[in-house]
Amino acid sequence: xxxxxxxxxxxxxxxxxxxxxxxxxxxxxxxxxxxxxxxxxxxxxxxxxxxxxxxxxxxxxxxxxxxxxxxxxxxxxxxxxxxxxxxxxxxxxxxxxxxxxxxxxxxxxxxxxxxxxxxxxxxxxxxxxxxxxxxxxxxxxxxxxxxxxxxxxxxxxxxxxxxxxxxxxxxxxxxxxxxxxxxxxxxxxxxxxxxxxxxxxxxxxxxxxxxxxxxxxxxxxxxxxxxxxxxxxxxxxxxxxxxxxxxxxxxxxxxxxxxxxxxxxxxxxxxxxxxxxxxxxxxxxxxxxxxxxxxxxxxxxxxxxxxxxxxxxxxxxxxxxxxxxxxxxxxxxxxxxxxxxxxxx
Amino acid sequence: xxxxxxxxxxxxxxxxxxxxxxxxxxxxxxxxxxxxxxxxxxxxxxxxxxxxxxxxxxxxxxxxxxxxxxxxxxxxxxxxxxxxxxxxxxxxxxxxxxxxxxxxxxxxxxxxxxxxxxxxxxxxxxxxxxxxxxxxxxxxxxxxxxxxxxxxxxxxxxxxxxxxxxxxxxxxxxxxxxxxxxxxxxxxxxxxxxxxxxxxxxxxxxxxxxxxxxxxxxxxxxxxxxxxxxxxxxxxxxxxxxxxxxxxxxxxxxxxxxxxxxxxxxxxxxxxxxxxxxxxxxxxxxxxxxxxxxxxxxxxxxxxxxxxxxxxxxxxxxxxxxxxxxxxxxxxxxxxxxxxxxxxxxxxxxxxxxxxxxxxxxxxxxxxxxxxxxxxxxxxxxxxxxxxxxxxxxxxxxxxxxxxxxxxxxxxxxxxxx
Ligand SMILES: Cc1ncc(C[n+]2csc(CCOP(=O)(O)OP(=O)(O)O)c2C)c(N)n1
Ligand code: SF4
Ligand SMILES: [Mg+2]
Numbered sequence: 145x146x147x148x149x150x151x152x153x154x155x156x157x158x159x160x161x162x163x164x165x166x167x168x169x170x171x172x173x174x175x176x177x178x179x180x181x182x183x184x185x186x187x188x189x190x191x192x193x194x195x196x197x198x199x200x201x202x203x204x205x206x207x208x209x210x211x212x213x214x215x216x217x218x219x220x221x222x223x224x225x226x227x228x229x230x231x232x233x234x235x236x237x238x239x240x241x242x243x244x245x246x247x248x249x250x251x252x253x254x255x256x257x258x259x260x261x262x263x264x265x266x267x268x269x270x271x272x273x274x275x276x277x278x279x280x281x282x283x284x285x286x287x288x289x290x291x292x293x294x295x296x297x298x299x300x301x302x303x304x305x306x307x308x309x310x311x312x313x314x315x316x317x318x319x320x321x322x323x324x325x326x327x328x329x330x331x332x333x334x335x336x337x338x339x340x341x342x343x344x345x346x347x348x349x350x351x352x353x354x355x356x357x358x359x360x361x362x363x364x365x366x367x368x369x370x371x372x373x374x375x376x377x378x379x380x381x382x383x384x385x386x387x388x389x390x391x392x393x394x395x396x397x398x399x400x401x402x403x404x405x406x407x408x409x410x411x412x413x414x415x416x417x418x419x420x421x422x423x424x425x426x427x428x429x430x431x432x433x434x435x436x437x438x439x440x441x442x443x444x445x446x447x448x449x450x451x452x453x454x455x456x457x458x459x460x461x462x463x464x465x466x467x468x469x470x471x472x473x474x475x476x477x478x479x480x481x482x483x484x485x486x487x488x489x
Numbered sequence: 490x491x492x493x494x495x496x497x498x499x500x501x502x503x504x505x506x507x508x509x510x511x512x513x514x515x516x517x518x519x520x521x522x523x524x525x526x527x528x529x530x531x532x533x534x535x536x537x538x539x540x541x542x543x544x545x546x547x548x549x550x551x552x553x554x555x556x557x558x559x560x561x562x563x564x565x566x567x568x569x570x571x572x573x574x575x576x577x578x579x580x581x582x583x584x585x586x587x588x589x590x591x592x593x594x595x596x597x598x599x600x601x602x603x604x605x606x607x608x609x610x611x612x613x614x615x616x617x618x619x620x621x622x623x624x625x626x627x628x629x630x631x632x633x634x635x636x637x638x639x640x641x642x643x644x645x646x647x648x649x650x651x652x653x654x655x656x657x658x659x660x661x662x663x664x665x666x667x668x669x670x671x672x673x674x675x676x677x678x679x680x681x682x683x684x685x686x687x688x689x690x691x692x693x694x695x696x697x698x699x700x701x702x703x704x705x706x707x708x709x710x711x712x713x714x715x716x717x718x719x720x721x722x723x724x725x726x727x728x729x730x731x732x733x734x735x736x737x738x739x740x741x742x743x744x745x746x747x748x749x750x751x752x753x754x755x756x757x758x759x760x761x762x763x764x765x766x767x768x769x770x771x772x773x774x775x776x777x778x779x780x781x782x783x784x785x786x787x788x789x790x791x792x793x794x795x796x797x798x799x800x801x802x803x804x805x806x807x808x809x810x811x812x813x814x815x816x817x818x819x820x821x822x823x824x825x826x827x828x829x830x831x832x833x834x835x836x837x838x839x840x841x842x843x844x845x846x847x848x849x850x851x852x853x854x855x856x857x858x859x860x861x862x863x864x865x866x867x868x869x870x871x872x873x874x875x876x877x878x879x880x881x882x883x884x885x886x887x888x889x890x891x892x893x894x895x896x897x898x899x900x901x902x903x904x905x906x907x
Contacts, residue, residue: 222688225686228695234695234697238693238696239696239697245693248686248688248690249691249695250695251694252579252582253552256549256552256555256578259544259548259549260556260559261556262542262549262552262556263511263552263553263555263559264557264560266510266511266542266557267510267540267562269540270540271561271562275688292548292549293546293548293549296544296546296549299545
């Protein structure tokens with residue numbers, strides 16, 4: 145929906161669809177054109193990731209993976225192979241003898257998914273096969289331990305789409321801090337005790353930005369709050385060759401201390417408060433930024449998660465909430481997140 | 490074809506003859522010339538249908554090979570020393586997944602202290618990782634073992650490490666018979682994987698396995714290595730028939746008939762040992778050598794048969810399992826166990842970090858074994874003077890400083906008078 149349809153400019157499309165009329169910020173299928181409708185209920189759906197997996201209720205990662213890999217399956221006519229890093233997704237999808245994967249899938253190690261995918265892609269090239277390769281992992285497996293392999297794969301411009309499911313922590317091992325954990329968040333290794341409870345400010349890194357700095361053909365961030373946009377980005381990524389990176393914000397009810405029915409809501413608030421910028425970049429340049437439709441204060445986002453509960457305990461406002469709001473404001477300014485409708489940059 | 494050629498170059502040519510489809514390259518001395526040689530063969534069009542990938546680390550090198558192998562391509566990489574340790578996690582992963590990758594190990598010491606010279610501690614660090622480990626005695630054997638390695642790996646769906654002594658083999662210029670392409674093509678069939686990532690037949694590889702089946706997975710790995718014992722012998726025989734020379738096999742005997750003293754060793758040092766044995770035989774001493782080619786799987790039964798009649802067995806090895814002694818000696822001990830009238834076992838550690846193993850020192854060692862046997866592990870040509878002084882200093886002085894640097898300083902100021 146963020147793209148222009150036949151006769152409408154991007155901004156107009158947003159306006160005419162009247163996103164806000166139901167207060168959900170979502171667009172129901174009936175509001176969009178045939179070609180943009182979700183295929184959830186279609187018999188032709190590829191169903192890369194079928195039922196029988198063991199993810200927690202409301203797991204954002206399971207949802208994100210299903211939509212991302214399904215879109216990739218559709219884009220490649222099911223001619224693709226997936227490489228998975230160790231992590232929740234790997235564990236909950238393959239409780240052997242059951243596997244949820246309907247495509248060839250390999251798990252090797254925690255930190256080498258990008259390199260293994262390079263090897264698969266090399267094998268396809270040498271055998272003159274058109275089979276495409278997707279690597280996927282959590283934020284820990286991507287931004288921390290798998291970072292070197294990821295950068296190597298980017299730098300060589302290997303023909304791999306790497307998808308990072310960012311739930312902002314090492315969830316599979318019981319919620320520890322990663323370099324994608326936001327400041328102040330409580331994890332098992334950044335406990336909510338002491339003078340500065342939770343994760344430290346001034347740490348962490350933006351791997352999407354680092355990916356952009358590799359000048360690879362395509363980089364995007366996405367969110368499970370906008371599955372159409374996610375599908376579109378994966379489809380676009382599969383239409384080009386070379387190294388590509390998509391990072392999807394996937395709330396984790398268990399690790400974030402949130403209600404399992406709040407997954408989509410939280411993902412949306414993360415975007416709407418400015419904490420999680422959604423953008424696309426091609427060959428080192430940002431080409432598209434998803435505008436915030438209705439800006440919300442960061443507190444709306446924080447208050448729904450127990451990992452931030454310590455910020456709201458005392459009778460006086462915790463100054464660190466203002467620091468988090470400042471981070472949102474900086475993102476909004478840096479990426480130009482608030483300026484009406486989506487626009488090409 | 491006979492060539493006067495560097496060992497690494499010859500190995501590169503032999504590997505190219507095996508038509509690898511994916512080669513992962515990362516530099517580390519003394520293995521580097523092999524992947525450089527392969528890079529040239531790919532770039533100049535000698536080796537076609539091959540992806541040569543310059544990776545960013547050894548961990549990536551083996552990981553790329555894992556991906557390529559799982560996707561049905563014949564995959565190769567090479568490393569040494571620190572590089573092998575850096576890829577350690579992937580070393581176990583490749584064997585656990587049953588992927589027939591072939592890797593050359595240019596044997597080199599492991600730091601600290603950093604040392605680029607030859608010994609076998611790198612290979613020993615991965616001796617339990619589920620790879621077949623073959624040790625070449627000569628560069629000719631290094632060439633031949635690589636050709637056998639691909640066949641072995643793919644038949645068993647198990648990775649193979651070809652261990653070649655750094656510098657001593659990798660950098661030596663010598664006369665080597667490099668086979669012709671039709672010979673290798675006739676001997677080595679194309680890779681026909683037992684498991685492959687194929688969209689036409691989607692499978693999941695690498696699922697989590699719990700207590701219910703983990704033992705069985707490991708048992709089958711072990712079982713396959715016991716099968717390899719037979720296959721390694723068979724392939725060496727087939728190879729001899731096809732290529733007209735003896736190479737590989739589990740182990741080799743040299744002048745073992747009626748020997749009272751049998752030496753056990755691996756790799757290039759066997760050449761020097763054979764010279765010493767010839768000289769000692771001339772002096773009337775009944776001594777022989779057993780060269781172990783296949784360290785994993787370890788040929789326990791075959792070795793036992795060979796050592797059974799001797800009075801003394803001397804294991805000379807280029808590695809030390811700190812706190813225990815020589816790892817090869819430990820395995821030889823296993824072969825001697827339960828043998829009635831078992832020979833006495835003498836363990837010597839030699840050539841660490843590239844120290845030359847000289848004929849006079851070996852003469853002394855082999856004589857001493859029968860007349861004045863030692864207890865525990867003997868360190869050949871140990872500079873006892875500087876070791877003693879270092880021990881003395883550390884007892885006297887709390888902040889005695891870094892050991893390696895202390896020893897080097899002592900050597901520089903006091904000379905190497907032993
Ligand atoms: C080398 C190595 N170190 C640590 C682990 C333990 N480990 C397995 S999964 C995991 C956490 C995964 O976190 P992330 O990549 O963010 O994925 P998530 O589970 O959050 O989806 C960790 C630490 C491991 N398997 N391998
Ligand atoms: S812990 Fe989080 S990421 Fe893992 S399965 Fe549960 S909800 Fe999903
Ligand atoms: Mg995570």
